[in-house]
Amino acid sequence: MNAPTERTWKTIESGPHTLEGALHPVVVKNYGKWKYHKLIKPGVMVHYGHSGDALYTVRAGTPRQNTVDLVRNICDLADQYADGFMRFTIRNSVEFMFADESRIEPLIKELEEIGLPVGGIANCVAPIAHTQGWLHCDIPATDASGVAKGVMDNLYDEFKTLEMPNKVRLSTSCCSINCGGQADVAIVVKHTRPPRIDHNLLSTLCELPKAVARCPVAAIRPTIVNDKRSLMVDEEKCIVCGACFGACPSMEINHPEHSQFAVWVGGKNSNARSKPQSMSLVAEGIPNNPPHWPEVNAVVGRILKAYKAGGKPWERMNEWIDRIGWKRFFEEAELSFEIDMIDSYRHARTTFNQSTHVRF
Amino acid sequence: MEDIKGAGNSGDGQEMEDNKGKFLNPTPILDELEGGQWPSFITGFKELGERTEKPMIRGVLDQLEYSYKTKMGYWKGGMVTVKGYGAGIITRYSMIKDKFPEAKEFHTFRIQPAAGLHYSTKMLREVCDIWEKHGSGFMNMHGQSGNLQLIGIEQDKTQECFDELNQAGWDLGGAGATVRTAASCVGPARCEQACYDNLKVHEKVLKNYAGMTHRPEFNYKMKFKFSACPNDCANAIMRADVALIGTWRDSIQIEQENVKEWIDEYGEDALYEQVVNMCPTKAISHKVGTSTIEIENKDCVRCMHCLNVMPKALSPGKERGASLLMGGKNTLKVGVNIGSMMIPFMKLDTDEEIEEFIEQMDEIIDWWDDAGFDHERIGETIERVGMKQFLEAVGIKANIDMVVRPRDNPYYKKKYDSTAD
Numbered sequence A: 001m002n003a004p005t006e007r008t009w010k011t012i013e014s015g016p017h018t019l020e021g022a023l024h025p026v027v028v029k030n031y032g033k034w035k036y037h038k039l040i041k042p043g044v045m046v047h048y049g050h051s052g053d054a055l056y057t058v059r060a061g062t063p064r065q066n067t068v069d070l071v072r073n074i075c076d077l078a079d080q081y082a083d084g085f086m087r088f089t090i091r092n093s094v095e096f097m098f099a100d101e102s103r104i105e106p107l108i109k110e111l112e113e114i115g116l117p118v119g120g121i122a123n124c125v126a127p128i129a130h131t132q133g134w135l136h137c138d139i140p141a142t143d144a145s146g147v148a149k150g151v152m153d154n155l156y157d158e159f160k161t162l163e164m165p166n167k168v169r170l171s172t173s174c175c176s177i178n179c180g181g182q183a184d185v186a187i188v189v190k191h192t193r194p195p196r197i198d199h200n201l202l203s204t205l206c207e208l209p210k211a212v213a214r215c216p217v218a219a220i221r222p223t224i225v226n227d228k229r230s231l232m233v234d235e236e237k238c239i240v241c242g243a244c245f246g247a248c249p250s251m252e253i254n255h256p257e258h259s260q261f262a263v264w265v266g267g268k269n270s271n272a273r274s275k276p277q278s279m280s281l282v283a284e285g286i287p288n289n290p291p292h293w294p295e296v297n298a299v300v301g302r303i304l305k306a307y308k309a310g311g312k313p314w315e316r317m318n319e320w321i322d323r324i325g326w327k328r329f330f331e332e333a334e335l336s337f338e339i340d341m342i343d344s345y346r347h348a349r350t351t352f353n354q355s356t357h358v359r360f
Numbered sequence B: 001m002e003d004i005k006g007a008g009n010s011g012d013g014q015e016m017e018d019n020k021g022k023f024l025n026p027t028p029i030l031d032e033l034e035g036g037q038w039p040s041f042i043t044g045f046k047e048l049g050e051r052t053e054k055p056m057i058r059g060v061l062d063q064l065e066y067s068y069k070t071k072m073g074y075w076k077g078g079m080v081t082v083k084g085y086g087a088g089i090i091t092r093y094s095m096i097k098d099k100f101p102e103a104k105e106f107h108t109f110r111i112q113p114a115a116g117l118h119y120s121t122k123m124l125r126e127v128c129d130i131w132e133k134h135g136s137g138f139m140n141m142h143g144q145s146g147n148l149q150l151i152g153i154e155q156d157k158t159q160e161c162f163d164e165l166n167q168a169g170w171d172l173g174g175a176g177a178t179v180r181t182a183a184s185c186v187g188p189a190r191c192e193q194a195c196y197d198n199l200k201v202h203e204k205v206l207k208n209y210a211g212m213t214h215r216p217e218f219n220y221k222m223k224f225k226f227s228a229c230p231n232d233c234a235n236a237i238m239r240a241d242v243a244l245i246g247t248w249r250d251s252i253q254i255e256q257e258n259v260k261e262w263i264d265e266y267g268e269d270a271l272y273e274q275v276v277n278m279c280p281t282k283a284i285s286h287k288v289g290t291s292t293i294e295i296e297n298k299d300c301v302r303c304m305h306c307l308n309v310m311p312k313a314l315s316p317g318k319e320r321g322a323s324l325l326m327g328g329k330n331t332l333k334v335g336v337n338i339g340s341m342m343i344p345f346m347k348l349d350t351d352e353e354i355e356e357f358i359e360q361m362d363e364i365i366d367w368w369d370d371a372g373f374d375h376e377r378i379g380e381t382i383e384r385v386g387m388k389q390f391l392e393a394v395g396i397k398a399n400i401d402m403v404v405r406p407r408d409n410p411y412y413k414k415k416y417d418s419t420a421d
């Protein structure tokens, strides 16, 4: 066996990569001196600088779970059309920027040829912010990448056209932690049973006090099973959040049938018009049904159809619902309000109707 | 089924037949995700697997296929790092490595991209080459926190891979109880609404906290996000413990000739429906038949709506800076927290002003180190200990902009002299 070669490199704790060398020359020249922008067509916009410069942007959706091959293809296009630069949006789209208007159409053609659809700017469905799932996470109940693919296949036209009242941001998460984030429509795993405990392995795999402390409702207690130290869950108290599973892999929260999906609407980060708002539960008990998740798609489709038909220009999902009221939202999206949609957790009373305001 | 490559898998005879001459094993369920019009990650993975013939890719696709069949996940965590660091690599071992030995190890590098996710092709090609040499070649662009995630490497290759990436200017991001990789909107690089140079502040702040990014020493994670205006395209307010969101303090800049151009193009009805009536504080007025608007800037809450609708006519004011909101986080465990206002306006133009912000953050982090419990985000600590106690401890002055309205209950206690009668 060869002796390992001596490590000569000394780590530089540099933090984020520097911006230097990462920006298009027109960007560098007009940095902080942009005047306004205009949408040219779906997925294409132009920014004008105070200098009079114009910078065109073409945005395309990606699979997010990319490969070096796809990234090199994107680099080829960036070299050819965008002078060797690109950036990504937080919803996984790639943006090419350049000053020469005549490059727009040939770039779009080449992007579509390698399967990357152009769109996702302004009042349309943006790509789904999603989590890792079965491909890489250690606590997932589903494969968020697969759900995202299935849902975007269905919403493909809504990504490429400008027919929504305002932006629609979607997210998918494979556990209730919801790393995918708050969104106009969020598709999030919902567990329905307390964890199943492997008493044989628990004390060897888990730090008991850590798992006990992780529970938000103090439902976990130490116990002894078959002479082994273990944990037990007060199933009355347990809110099936899955927090303990993250700390202790022997407290299996996932289940092929009992881990289901819930759909939430009205999350909004932006301060535009209404204040930022967290989302509300509107559908639950939806099966986790790979590889196409048709039941999830049906619910999301109905919600977006209703919003598209009823929303006024610039109204985000939450603002449309504020105007028409939740009762009509449930009617228009053909969903039913269930008792579990009444909040029963902390601050619950802030979501109760403390007035006589009712839409009959 | 002896001839199944890399062992494991569950393909039947017919599939094996169809798969002749291929490196990968059949994955009939995953193949379903190759249909449809949206770009398919499965197609990408399979093409890469066939080209590079990396056993890890075959094993991982086999295990993923198995997950799709059983509807369960099969990764467990562990502790893999590079020399001197305690975070930044997400460790993954297969729980069913007997079935899929080629998927035995599948660790992830979290890499911190440039602020705003800007790249040159030179930078990215370097990453691709290094990553193809040492790892699977899967690249997640990007994680929800903003990392460039290089998915799939074996432990014995991590140090060499890291060293090469580090020489090319890349560093690992955070994981666990550290400062996490930050995220920014496109900012002044290409947005007329940018009210501060969030990309510069992002770079400076995260470089300053590089040590705290690489070694988990906190109660829990701490996320910074930088949006250059209240549109908050980086989704800072609900996703970041520390959200720095651009704003302005003086009047919106109006160019009336461009207001006229807008009215000429879209009409007066649209002006009412989409601008005047949509202002949340009714700050905008327009006289029928004229081609101008007036804004009562004292009433404006800097929501961005009118600027978004008429970007050519309206711009943020000239006195620009940022608001600091803290405590944003998602569900676990107390429920969703939206960040709340801590400092309504800070100037962040000069290096000194950015330094001052970092000093304020240092003070806040010190307080959280002392006052927080294990696994408690700073917003939860503030709520548990009390906003008043927090403000006093870190030296931030109470301000009416921090609240929606003054309190509605009388149960507060003034400092008093307990020795007097």
Ligand code: HEM
Pocket: A132, A136, A137, A138, A139, A177, A178, A179, A180, A181, A246, B110, B142, B143, B144, B145, B146, B147, B148, B149, B181, B223, B239, B329, B330, B332, B333
């Ligand atoms: C041990 C299990 C966990 C795994 C495997 C995991 C994995 C991830 C990954 C891969 C990301 C994207 C990171 C990036 O962009 O670099 C992420 C983000 C996130 N994680 Fe986790 N995570 C775990 C635990 C948690 C916990 C316990 C919480 C809740 C406190 C949490 C909350 C989040 C949130 C809210 C995001 C989105 C963050 C953002 O928008 O910046 N995760 N997680």
Ligand code: SF4
Pocket: B185, B186, B187, B188, B191, B192, B193, B194, B195, B227, B228, B229, B230, B231, B232, B233, B234
């Ligand atoms: S947050 Fe504001 S400054 Fe940043 S990209 Fe969005 S609109 Fe532009």
Ligand code: SF4
Pocket: A273, B278, B279, B280, B281, B282, B283, B284, B295, B299, B300, B301, B302, B303, B304, B305, B306, B307
């Ligand atoms: S920024 Fe918002 S609050 Fe201010 S005037 Fe415009 S619409 Fe009204």
